[in-house]
Amino acid sequence: MANHKATKKDVRQSKKRNERNRYYGKTTRNAIRDLKALTDKAAAEKDLSDVASMIDKLAKRNVIHKNKAANLKSKLALKVAKLA
Numbered sequence: 573m574a575n576h577k578a579t580k581k582d583v584r585q586s587k588k589r590n591e592r593n594r595y596y597g598k599t600t601r602n603a604i605r606d607l608k609a610l611t612d613k614a615a616a617e618k619d620l621s622d623v624a625s626m627i628d629k630l631a632k633r634n635v636i637h638k639n640k641a642a643n644l645k646s647k648l649a650l651k652v653a654k655l656a
Contacts, residue, residue: 593633593635596633600626603619604627607652612655613652613655616655617652620649620652623648
């Protein structure tokens, strides 16, 4: 464990950010899973914008890479477009 006051604070902040990032990452993965399970095109299109927003926020916070975010959104958009 660190001895400096600022380093102890940095450890606390890092732990807090890590827990927050894990929560948002898991929530987004669950939303993606639920979107993939939908068969109704209207409902899927409505949820797509929400999920895309969640993915963008993860990329903005550097939880996931921006290219991974783009790939996820692209694949989800294709899947929704293919629905009958």
